Amino acid sequence: MSSVSGESDVSADNEGHLDGGDVEGAFNSPVAPEGSSEPSILTKDVIEEEERKVREEINTGVNGTSFARHGKLQDDVDDQVSASELPILPETQVPGSPESTSIPDDTPSIQGSILSSPGSSVPASHASMSRLHHPGPLQPFERRFSSRLSPSPLQSPKVISPAFLTPRSRQSSVSSNLLLHQQNEADTPQAPWEVVRWTKLRKISGQVFSEVGKRNFGRPTCLSVAASIVIGTSKGFILMFDYHQVLKSIIGPGTKAVECGPITSLAICADHSTVAGGHATGHIFTWELARPAKPFLHIPPIERDHLDNRRSDGHVSGNAILHVGFLGTRHTALVSADDGGMAFSHLATRGLGAVARTVKITRILGRYPLTAQSMERPRKPSSVLAFAPLPLGNVEQPTDDMGLTALLTPYLLVIVSTTPLAQTQHKASRPKEIAPHSALSGCLAWFPAVKLKNSSSNPRQLVSKTKLVYCWSNILTILDVDAATTAEKDKPADLHFHPRSRWRGEEAIVAVQWLSRSVLGVLTISQRLVILEDTSLRMTDSFDLIQKHIYHEDLFSKQLRPVIEQLDEEDVSMHGVVADAFYMSFRAYKGRLFLLGFNDVAIGTLSNWADRLLALMEDGDFISAIGLATSYYNGDADKLTVGLPDDDTARHKLVQEKLLDMMTASLKYTFARKQNVLDKETRKRQLTDLAAVCFTGCLSTKEQGFLFEEIYEAYEEGSMESIFFETLEPYILDEEITSVPPEVLKDLITFYASSGRASRLEEMLCRLNTQTMDIHQVTTLCRQYNLYDALIYVWTQAIGDYITPLINILTLVKVVELDDNEDEAQNVYIASAMKMFPYLSYSFTGRVYPSGTFLDDSEASKSKKDLYSFIFSGKNLDWPKGSGDVFLTRSDRGPEPSFPYLRLILSFDTGSFMSMLNEAFEDGFLNGEPEALNGNRSQVNGSLQASSLTPTRQYITNILLGIMTPEQFGPEDIIYFYMFVARNLPKYPQHIILPGTSLHKILVGLCHYPTDEVKDDCQLSVEYLLSMYHPPDLQSLVPLLEKAGFHRVLKSIYRGSQQYSRLLEAYLNDNDNRDEVFDCIGDCLRPSRGLNKKQINEIKGVIVNRARDLARIDAFRTARMLKQYAPDLLSEVLDALEIESDAQYQFLRSLFEPEEQSSVDFHHLGEGVPSGFAERYVQLMCKYNSNHVADFVSLLKSGDLRLGPVLPALEKSGVIDAAVVLMARDGLVKDAMERLVKHLGTLEAALTGLISAATESPDASNTEEAVEDLLGGVQKYCKVGIWLCQGQTRIVERDSTSKPKKKSTPLGDTEEDLAVDELLWLDLVDTVISITKNVTSTAAELDVSHHISATSHPKPIDTSKITSTLRSSVQQTFSALLATTAATTRPAPPPSNDLSATTTTKTPHSAALQHDASFSQSQSSSQQHPSFLRILRAILTRASRSSPSLSDLRGVLAEIFAAYTFEETILSLASRFLDKDAFTHVAEIHELRQRGWRPRGQVCEGCRKRAWGPGAGGDIWDAWERRGEREEERRIRARGVGAEEAARRAERGKGRADGENVEEEDEVATDSDAGKKEVLGPLVVFACRHMWHKRCLERAMRKDGGEDGETRGGKRQLRCPICCIVEI
Secondary structure (H helix, E strand, C coil): CCCCCCCCCCCCCCHHHCCCCCCHHHHCCCCCCCCCCCCCCCCHHHHHHHHHHHHHHHHHCHHHCCCCCCCCCCHHHHCCCCHHHCCCCECCECCCCCCCCCCCCCCCCCCCCCCCCCCCECCCCCCCCCCCCCCCCCCCCCCCCCCCCCCCCCCCCCCCCECCCCCCCCCCCHHHHHHHHHCCCCCCCCCCCCCEEEEECHHHHHHHCCHHHHHHHCCEEEEEECCCEEEEECCCCEEEECCCCCEEEEECCCCHHHHCCCEEEEEECCCCCEEEEEECCCCEEEEECCECCCCCEEECCECHHHCCCCCCCCCECCCCEEEEEECCCCCCEEEEEECCCCEEEEEECCCCCCCCCCEEEEEEECCCCCCCCCCCCCCCCCCCCEEEECCCCCCCCHHHHCCEEEEECCCEEEEEECCCCCEEEEEEECCCCCCCCCEECEEEEEECCCECCCCCCCCCCCECCEEEEEEECCEEEEEEEEEECCCCCCCCCEEEEEEEEEEECCCCEEEEEECCCCEEEEEECCCEEEEEECCCCCEEEEEECHHHCECCECCCCCCCHHHECCCCCCCCCCECEECCECCCCEEEECCEEEEEECCCEEEEEECCHHHHHHHHHHCCCHHHHHHHHHHHHHCCCCCCCCCCCCCHHHHHHHHHHHHHHHHHHHHHHHHHCCCCCCCHHHHHHHHHHHHHHHHHHHHHHCCHHHHHHHHHHHHHHCCCHHHHHHHHHHHHHCCCCCCCCHHHHHHHHHHHHHCCCHHHHHHHHCCCCHHHCCHHHHHHHHHHCCCHHHHHHHHHHHHCCCHHHHHHHHHHHHHHHHCCCCCHHHHHHHHHHCCHHHHHHHHHCCECCCCCCECCHHHHHHHHHHHHHHHCCCCCCECCCCCCCECCCCCCCCCCCCCHHHHHHHHHCHHHHHHHHHHHCCCHHHHCCCCCCCCCCCCECCECHHHHCCCCHHHHHHHHHHHCCCCCCCHHHHHHHHHHHHHHHHHCCCCCCCCHHHHHHHHHHHHCCCCHHHHHHHHHHHHHHHCCCCCCCCHHHHHHHHHHCCHHHHHHHHHHCCCHHHHHHHHHHCCCCHHHHHHHHHHHHCHHHCCCHHHHHHHHHHHHHCHHHHHHHHHHHHHHHHHHHCHHHHHHHHHHCCCCCHHHHHHHHHHHCCCCCCCCCCCCCCCCCCCCHHHHHHHHHHHHCHHHHHHHHCCCCCCCCCHHHHHHHHHHHCCHHHHHHHHHHCCCHHHHHHHHHHHHHHHHHHHHHHHHCHHHCCCHHHHHHHHHHHHHHHHHHHHHHHHHHHHHHHHCCCCHHHCCCCCCECCECCHHHCCHHHHHHHHHHHHHHHHHHHHHHHHHHHHHHHHHHCCCCCCCCCHHHHHHHHHHHHHHHHHHHHHHCCCCECCCCCCCCCHHHCCCCCCHHHHHCCCCCCCCCCCCCCCCECCHHHHHHHHHHHHHHHCCCHHHHHHHHHHHHHHHHHHHHHHHHHHHHHHHHHHHHHHHHHHHHHHCCCCCCCECCCCCCECCCCCCCCHHHHHHHHHHHHHHHHHHHHHHCHHHHHHHHHHHCCCCCCCCCCCCCCCCEEECCCCCEEECCCEEECCCCCEEEHHHHHHHHHHHHCCCCEEECCEEECECCCCCCECC
16 A cells, blocks of 8 residues: 655755755655554655665754854855844734644655734734823822832833744745846745745756757646656657656657647556556556556547447547546556546456456546437536545555545536445535636645544544545635444445535635645645645745746636626626636645646745754844744744644644754854944844843743843843843833842842933832842842832832831931922932822732732731831831830931821821822721720830721821811811811711811811812812711801802802802802803793792892893803793893893894704794894894895894884995895885995996006005905895896786876887886896996996006906906896796787776786795786886887987897897707707617517426427427518519509508508417417517417416407507516
């Protein structure tokens, strides 16, 4: 039995030394035996060579290489920047594999990857977390003391442990691509750390791809690799090379094989003695390598002409043999597949020679092609995309004798067993996840069951499972095969197939190979190689092979053309393209990759973990090597891919020794180099990176002893301790390193203290284990450098002494008090002394200072008792107890006061002490009763026998009341004590009881605060105190509270005593919360409140008196509040506000136009507002927001606004448009037009004046701007006039009988004959024309004067712009007039003197018009339109009177008719656009109509018989022939009676002739059930794509509705009975 490719733990020593001359080293790599019972069946020389290398490796270690060696590093290279200086990226973490990494004995170890796939996780770096800083100045009792340290240490970025991810590594294929593109691939050595080290087989390529080789053998077409490298050619030859690239044999010359076409497939049997080749013509030959002169077996195809009469199975002649393979170890058992989708098993009998040998062929897949005589339905085309028999593993399995073969078609995966009988064992359809219209590709590969050394996931599993990887498009699936033997000896094993995992690639997969039991090589359609781990299917690496020019060929598109997408995009089963075949060029053997290219043959060797480390060390990149080794140790890298065990214990044992050796060698090499080789910065950076990776490696391997011995000694000897300590710092701050040897700690303290980084040193000391410290040394240094945080930490944690650190700080406090002149040094002492309060806060709450971790209960209780007893001791104590060394608080040795230590602390900082004590009171330790506290009775000879003392809150408060007196402390200190008592008294009423006199004293004291900075705290304290203390005469304290400005307290008092008016005053006086006054007013005035009339009047009086204050706070809310609760105060409050102030405007605005009011809610505008408010609002709006006046007045109804008070303000502010609206709304349209005309005349005068004086103006830009503003005003008020005229036209009633008879003038009607709306139009048009004429003439005079002066300066005003603007106004006015008169015009008044004969005509348009809300009243009579001619005659009459000159009249007419021309042009353009759009839509409809409808299927929906296509029968053809005969007869008759028919049709017209056959039906006869011929008629196809025979459709319609169909235009209309869609 022969075993197939397996795995090994390490790769060959000489893998990195492959060259083009010899590749045998690539296959002679040492192989670690894995308990395999049988060795690989290779040549004897190969086996002996492998055994020799294994023995050498066992004796010398893996690869026999010392990691301290740096090969080929010359002195001149040292001048360059080392590779270790490249940036080091964080290592990636890869989930471990559950399977063992033990490897079959004949497969070399392969390389893995550090670069993780996009979905891989990346571990967090070791960067420190941020810590808390000192808080700023906080209010007392609102802060909590915190140390500079906390469980989240100071943010200090630690160097992240490096990994093998330098720019020249394999994290991306870009670098390798650049290298290959820049230089010649054959002559450029690759970096030794690349994933795959490619070697071009130069000798083979030179013989095969040379011109002579191509001429003799043809071009290479396929490749197969085993003990030899076998290449098939296009001329039918098989070339066999050994691993020295020597051509050992040329198979095929002089035989029939060279006449059978190119070699399309190759296979090598398990014992490497026989080769099989498939040809493009369907022939298969097998050759014994020992006797290649003639074929061992020839399997010819079946000729296509003999398919119907065939006696045996076989391939069809002309179908290329795409796949061929041997079954087991037999030379005479083969399987093959062709491009026609057929596969066969071939079993040759044993005989004395080739003549006597017969071959039994069994078809296992596919069908023969249809012949001309076949009547079968055409089948869906297919082909065998991938094919492989199951190879043998290194352990016997039940499947060895079954001949399992996997076949992949475009539709199915089929696994068949060929012996003893061909039988399908498993089928799987194509995955639904495949994207529609994607590239069609398929490939598969087996990996047999192999014996395992051990398995971390299942120690009992001794043999791995057989597995198959197969791919459709971009979906890769792994299938596990379990074989269970049966009790019956002759019965085959039961097979169970389980799809285990699936992976989706970014593009189609064209080839796949197993590189080892756990690693896959996947080739995509873009020639990108992807490395996958089997267990997790995680992509460990990917790189491009496009530069390799892999040979590929289109083998399937011709056969599978019908399944390729062409026109039907809705069919998701279609594919966009069929991928080319790559399987014959992409091979793997013993962990090596073989590529057949268009121009060469290449071998790729995957390096294992030791190879990569060695390559990096030899290249001098020891930093990356150590980082990579650390990742291997931790299992973060792709351990399966690089050949490392999955078991942690085995992997650690394998890697740890190498990692420590690499660190030792790197340190020796680095510090042995001359310092002048690298510049100072480069050397420092290199040493920093080296220290970082060494720290990471030592912590990963838990070798801290090695870290502080070997590594620190190296840095110390090289005088680079600073780099070591800076690297150590973040690990200590993160508490990853908690103990440091005393010698190293001493140097650490000396370095940080001498370099001015004492604070950072302090943080580190507070995180170290004190058990390893020299206490005396550390405490001495801490006092020397004022490191009181560290000092406290060491004393409390190492010795358990909580008093000594406090004494040290109190000693410092005494020094601070003696020196009154503060300087920088004094500030340092004060900062150190202030640490006393957070220390006491932490200790009194049971926490470790400064880390903040909680103490155990016994230690916490001891620390609290000691500190309370010391601080609240009545006299001085000696410490340590029994030493006789009494700590005194006075430096002058004077008499000590009572409670000396408490007084010393209070005199230093009372506020901080009270804040600390406020936090300490929250601890439950103070809940107990005092234990016989009576002065110093519990103390004996100053010793702390009061250690058992348990003080209470009451005891501490009493002591403080006795000490904190005005005689001994200032008001700034006493106020903090008062706040402390006031806040804690309500919290602990059962623990603190004080007499009323003391509470009253505290209350009065809080009202007399010394500075405004503590005002808010004092007020809050008073609120606390009054929550449980109720003074007997609270009202007597009101003046004191008012003087103190405690408004919140006053509000509470007034609300409780129902003094609502004073409550309102308090809200108004409170500058911090003045907005709350409106809620207070609303709460007091709401009806449910139940206030009496006196209280309400008092509140209203305050509102009126403080109206300005309310408006200053928020005028909007003031008005809304009054409107809701006190509308009777609106007038008084408005009058109380400053006259014509913005407050009045905002007040009124909130009444009329509140912000939350909808913009379309006009019905309740100003509802409930006193009279006169609207006029005052408009007057103020003219001052503060004149642009909004017109919009506002347009919303008012007639009568809501009096014109008298408003019009002067409107005219004064220039808001003429609003005045026009108001007068028109009141029916004063003539007055409105007069004001409008007057204002337009003012604008005209201003324009002419500016134009006339333009040449004399010193500022041309301001003149131009003023002219533009005036022109804008003219355009604006022209639009206002148009609005006025159009509105009057809509509502005016023509009453011709009311007008007296007037004598006609020669020009027609006079102005007296015009109606009101016509007069308005006349005045407007006349004014606009007059302005245009006058301003234009003035502009023309300016042009003439400028031309005469012949000055070089530009014109001060653009007169052309003025003329065009004014003419556009004339056009706009006439366009509006034309639009108004476009409907039926009213007739001119009759000349009759009988006024009663005048009638009015009611037009349809006027009857449809409704009342316009913009005008005052509705007209009940009919509406008539003004006559444009009547207005035109009146305009001309005025023009002739004012300007008798004919030229002026002609100018007027020109302006008039310009409007007509403009309207005509617009109408013409609109008509063109409509015609163009209509033509486009009609053309689209016609095009869609001509496309026709495609039927859904080939059968009639009624009778379900085939109506067209294959299988429809010959009746359709007969009917088609009969129809052709009838048409021919009709054409003959038409030529004979053409004239008569033409005359008859001319007489009849275009209608149908009587008796003419409307519907000619082609009769299609089908066999009915009774055997008679039934005429079904033509086919009918509907838009729903349902198809019917005409007769079937008529029967179905009669059955549903009783009629054959509706009629439309004399023609019967059909409809689909299924969808009810009508035929069009």
